[in-house]
Amino acid sequence: MFEKLRMPKKITLGIDVGGTGIKMGLVERSGKLRRSLRFSTPSKSDPKEVAELIGVQARMLLKSKGFGTLLGVGVGAAGDVQRQTGIIRLSPNLRWKNVPLKKLLARHIDAPIVVENDANAAAWGAYIVESKRAVKNLACVTIGTGIGGGLIIDGKLYRGATGTAGEIGHATLYPEGHTCPCGNRGCLERYIGVRALSENARQAIASGASSLITSLVKGDLTKIEPLHIQKAARQGDLLARRLWRQAGESLGVGLASLVNVFNPEWIVLSGGLSRAGRLLLDPLKKTIRERSFPVPSRAVRLVISRLDQDLGIVGAGLLAFESQ
Numbered sequence: 570m571f572e573k574l575r576m577p578k579k580i581t582l583g584i585d586v587g588g589t590g591i592k593m594g595l596v597e598r599s600g601k602l603r604r605s606l607r608f609s610t611p612s613k614s615d616p617k618e619v620a621e622l623i624g625v626q627a628r629m630l631l632k633s634k635g636f637g638t639l640l641g642v643g644v645g646a647a648g649d650v651q652r653q654t655g656i657i658r659l660s661p662n663l664r665w666k667n668v669p670l671k672k673l674l675a676r677h678i679d680a681p682i683v684v685e686n687d688a689n690a691a692a693w694g695a696y697i698v699e700s701k702r703a704v705k706n707l708a709c710v711t712i713g714t715g716i717g718g719g720l721i722i723d724g725k726l727y728r729g730a731t732g733t734a735g736e737i738g739h740a741t742l743y744p745e746g747h748t749c750p751c752g753n754r755g756c757l758e759r760y761i762g763v764r765a766l767s768e769n770a771r772q773a774i775a776s777g778a779s780s781l782i783t784s785l786v787k788g789d790l791t792k793i794e795p796l797h798i799q800k801a802a803r804q805g806d807l808l809a810r811r812l813w814r815q816a817g818e819s820l821g822v823g824l825a826s827l828v829n830v831f832n833p834e835w836i837v838l839s840g841g842l843s844r845a846g847r848l849l850l851d852p853l854k855k856t857i858r859e860r861s862f863p864v865p866s867r868a869v870r871l872v873i874s875r876l877d878q879d880l881g882i883v884g885a886g887l888l889a890f891e892s893q
């Protein structure tokens with residue numbers, strides 16, 4: 570009997586750089602996440618400090634034995650990314666303008682590095698891991714602090730002319746609405762997302778609405794999070810139910826346009842609010858049905874990502890395999 574020859578596995582390092590937190594993990598070619606960690610983005614998000622911190626954490630992660638050889642590093646960053654140079658042209662969340670992230674990271678990590686928009690990376694992760702390349706046209710929408718969007722068209726990541734294709738979070742919901750850091754007014758992400766939903770609950774309660782949410786946060790309205798609104802809604806709380814219905818309907822207005830414009834087979838939802846399940850999905854589906862063409866709206870399947878918070882890391886890691 571011969572012993573089975575064991576080849577060292579090839580892995581990549583996937584990094585998801587956001588305004589509040591940075592996540593990273595070791596990713597296999599199949600999309601399997603081997604080990605991950607997360608830490609807070611430094612308060613002033615100074616680019617050099619961020620790159621150094623990523624370098625330290627990456628070395629720690631890579632020290633662990635038995636994970637194979639590092640093939641490359643994939644970074645998904647929140648903002649307008651110039652992929653060829655790895656420069657973050659603009660990131661309102663990180664408060665960055667023209668930051669050479671790839672160059673800064675290369676001082677700390679000795680491997681080929683690719684930098685991509687975080688929502689694009691998540692869409693690639695959704696395509697490979699969630700759909701297993703079975704559907705060729707897919708949109709991925711991450712509903713966290715803001716709303717990110719990425720598109721897979723004919724089995725390829727669609728970046729558009731300059732790399733920001735799929736930014737559904739900045740589709741206009743109200744032409745005269747709140748100003749958005751992107752420069753527009755009334756963007757979808759100013760009305761839905763973790764921050765907007767919690768703020769809507771706070772305002773409604775502060776102006777007199779009675780709700781179970783108040784007792785769930787022991788009267789401290791600054792503590793309200795989507796999870797409290799979810800709990801209250803499941804117990805039949807009227808305000809909480811209305812907030813989820815409004816969130817689903819507003820998101821539905823945006824996604825109905827996405828369905829009409831791109832006719833996707835799947836829309837994969839991930840991020841904080843996607844965990845509300847039917848509370849969000851029911852009004853969302855109803856609105857998409859009411860507002861988009863009948864055939865594409867019946868054809869599109871709404872899928873909640875199983876990878877959820879890890880989708881960005883996995884997608885970024887998988888993009889590093891692609892660039893080899």
Ligand SMILES: [Zn+2]
Nearest residue numbers: 739749751756
């Ligand atoms: Zn905007």
